[in-house]
Amino acid sequence: MGVLALVLAALAWEGYKLVGSDDGWSAFGVRLLPRADDVSMPHLWQVAQRFGEPELSAAGSSSVLVAVLQAAWFSFRLSLLGWLVGGVIGMLLAVLMQRFRTAQDALLPYVVVSQTVPLVALAPLVVGWGGHLAVFGRPWQPWMSVAAISAYLAFFPVSVGMLRGLESLPATQLGLMHCYAASWWQTLLRLRLPASVGYLVPALRLAAAASVIGAIVAEISTGTRGGIGRLIIEYAQSATGDPAKPWTAIIGAAGLGLAVAGLVGLLDLALHRYHPSAGR
């Protein structure tokens, strides 16, 4: 089905190029349909071709495809790290907020608000502070800033989703544990955590997507080289002279997103025994 969607999208793209005018279509002084010329909308085969060609005009540079794949791999590793760190922090935060109602009341609004801060503003902060920190004895690397910002985006869905899961128990089950004089810790281990798996898995899914976006935007705002975010900006600068190039980077980013979505889907399948689709 996804392949069919792509095929239809490709047909729509080329079809518009056939019928659309080079100047687009304007109404009320605003161009509502894009320009259909080859600079604005390169033909799909031109883009495909561009993948095979060398990245730079300098001699000995590798093909665009290799460059895009390397960049995607770089970003993938960073977003994976961000996802893991953000996931762990999110889960710990959720447990804390469930344990102490006051902590939940105090912190949850800020957790929600934290996601309204544009990442472009956080980047200089994180980079600046990183210069003063050392992780496990190693000085702060630029890529650590990217992972940190990626974790920042990832922790939110995990903490909110897991909190919902921890609190999703019917009163009768909690009452039962109370009758057994079970401690909070025992209730957590035996009742709340298993019940929250059904909410945690979709949350981890969202967190994976968020960590990819976080990594890419962070790469751009911190100026970290080597990732696909940086590549998008670099290639976009040659848009007028080399119209197909920016699209190769965008396709690379989309591919990264798909790969991550696929991996989380596998995780979902693996854990399916433990969560009969609760909380979806």
Next chain:
Amino acid sequence: MNRAGALGRRIGAPVVFGVAFLLGWQAFVDVRHIPGYLLPSPSAIGTQLSENLADVVSATAASGTNALVGLVAGVLLAVGVAVIAARAPFIEQLLSPLATAVSAMPIVALAPVLATMFSATSDLPRRIVVVIVVFFPVFVNTVRGLTRIDPVHAELMRSYAAGSWDLTRVVRLPGAVPYLFTGVRVASSLAVISAVVAEYFGGLQNGLGSRITSAASNTAYARAWAYVVAAILLGLLFYLAALGAERAATRGRAVRH
């Protein structure tokens, strides 16, 4: 704890926490003599905010308008497509993998190519970015609402020999409204962030994004954070408005998500 006490705690706790946090931050900067380029103090940010107030307001208005236009257009488009998709499962199956892929991609990266495709000197590319970002959560949630019918209601309508349009009009659409508003709530803060971040990628530079980055590149971090505060408030405004609309629309219903 009685209701008044619980309510007081729900409002008081975050306020107390926030105030304590700000005081602690200010004290930390003052006592440790942290330089402005590392971490601006709340008082410095406040000063910058009041000094540049006019510009802050105009930039907020620009970004806010982009976000609002994109949000409204995106919601209308998403609802229209969702109604079609609910009637034709084929379309929904086509769009779902697309939705998953798109949600993992930073749509804002499309801003430069959109500028070439449309125009580098109008608000349209940024608004299109917002439309795309808003479309998918609203679409996914609305489709979920439209396709989830209580079997009792479906059988009831069948017993009335009601046509499928009747079923959609009387059961599906009203039933989907809470789901729609949930999608809008999710999309509202995304709309603001996308509108702000899209500026970073070029195009017209009249909104908050460009102000933040230009201040940051001049290492005037206190001023940058003043604009960030405006962005946060704008995002909060959208979110609370969407939350209020969601509460109003689901008044009196048992919400079964």
Next chain:
Amino acid sequence: MPDADDVAPSTPAVLLRAAGKTFNPGRPSAVTALTDIELTIAPGEFVSLIGPSGCGKSTLMRLVADLEQPTEGTVEVFGKTPHQARLDQDYGIAFQHAGLLPWRTVQANVELPLELHGIGRADRRARAGELLAMVGLAEFGGHRPDQLSGGMQQRVAIARALAERPRLLLMDEPFGALDEMTRERMQAELVALCQQTGCAVIFVTHSIPEAVYLSHRVAVMSPRPGRISHLIGVDLAERNEDLREDPGFFAAVTAVREALRGHDVQLPPRGVEVR
């Protein structure tokens, strides 16, 4: 909508002849829910279907409602196919769960079938008012379903089922979720309503006293595969509060219970049909 006069008085309200229903026929997962059902219900007659879980009583009702199609035999409603009867809106239906639309007021819920069939606003409002008064909920028209108790919601569902003055009422354990006192009160109201409107009723229930109290005849069903094992006539005096303490009532209840257990049943004078 066809008038009551159009139908010859001898046409039964519901007629099932050698009717049966098998789900997933021909496949290993095939389940025969009903087999060899013979039942004739006269206009104005109240028949209860009672039996253990899995005996197909709900399926039988759903065959009449055209919510399922029979795989064997024939089903007729007022001399027509169930499909035609559904299109002609000859019956009203009330499910186990009231199924009120939560975003509509009580009044709008009762008006729902009238709205769907093109009745004008003023007429709808008048009829809904009448119906709510009939079920004792006249002042609750403007409330929302979540503001009503389970019993009240069921009453609204029954009012809705009566909206178009159907000659046949199909009810699937509508009082199942209610407490005993409310059930008894609702049963009395239902009997009065049916006598007033003269409609035939198929009533699915788990409760023996309920079946005996409400019905002219009780169809006792047995499972695997579902069939009617006994048809017990209940000939009792006027249905009122005291009836439940009448010896004739207890005798009828005992007869139904014995039938459910599969024993032979003795009950004068209307008799018992053993299948």
